[in-house]
Amino acid sequence: MASLNVRVVSAEQVVFEGEASAIVAPAWDGQVGILPGHAPMLALIGSGPMSIERQGGGSDTFYVAAGVLKVERDNVTLLTEYASTEPPTELPESAVVYAEDVG
Amino acid sequence: MAGDADVKRRIKTVENTRQITRTMELVATSKLKRATDRVHAARPYAEALHEIVGGLYSPELSEQYPILRRPEETKRAAILLLTANRGLCGGFNSNLIKQARLLIEKLRGEGIETELxxxxxxxxxxxRFRGEEIATAHTDVGDAPTSDDAERVVAPVRERFENGDVDAVYLISSKFVSAMSTPPHTRDLLPITGDAEASAADVYILSPSGDMILERILPAYIRNAVYTALVENAAAEQGARRSAMKAATDNAGDVLEHLTRSYNRARQAQITQEIAEIVGGSAALE
Known part of the structure; x- marks a missing residue:
């Protein structure tokens, strides 16, 4: 079965790296779902939870804020300024600007 | 004997010094390990970001975004210098300072104003001691720099570039080649020079648009360049300190050996002399 190779990267570290059957990420204009075979894409992301559906079932959830999502040949890279399993207590300054300007 | 006590005291002093330098060496070694991990952890983000920016960049965009502007001539340049907060790390800080001084001289020689x-x-x-004007000074970046630290450091410089107050920004920091090799390094932070890579705009679905994405991630790109430099600098500092403290510890060992030898020799000489006196005394009695 086709799968996605997902990486969630913040400036300080790689938060998640692994295979997934699908992901749902908070793009600037709403949730975006990515399945294997997705066309190449670059999208700004807003802030909110993203979920990564694991191959064998189950899912991981990360909270992300501000950044960019890149999809290319089933490789998904999400670069973000905030990524954690905990929701942020306060949004990074740049993410607030995002919400106002873009959203 | 007076000479004896002197040598003995010096041996004690050198032993204390060696104890301290050895401890600092060990501390630097363990900090170096963590700092190196941070350098490696920061690389994937920097590489991915570089790829995206390189892909989206096109020279036509320069007119739209102040951060991408390309001044035709440089009248005033900003120099962003990253050093350590602490000394006792060999030539680490002085190398960086020298690099900055040379760059300032070079720019001024070309008739370009500089700000630090x-x-x-x-x-x-x-x-400050030299009486140079310092535009912004940050002394609160710790051993484990964060992205927020980088933002604080770079924000004023970026703003001045965007407003057209400066036409170029140079970043001086240490490259972390290995723990033993941490040469100072100058890189052009701004204006951004695009890569020759083909534009990605026509193959990717861009949401919302190439321009918008670029506008958002460029500040992050600049910040990340500084973040990477801060992290590398922190690792380089620990590497330099470890080498310097190792050299100091080794040197203290040599000095100790030398001192112990002269102490023993003096003691031996004294004993020999005493024996000679006793023998001489008893011979006189016979």
């Missing part, structure tokens, strides 16, 4: 932005106590202290 410094992160790190050592750099700030040096240029």
């Amino acid at each position: 932005h410094i992160a790190g106590k050592k750099g700030v202290a040096y240029f």
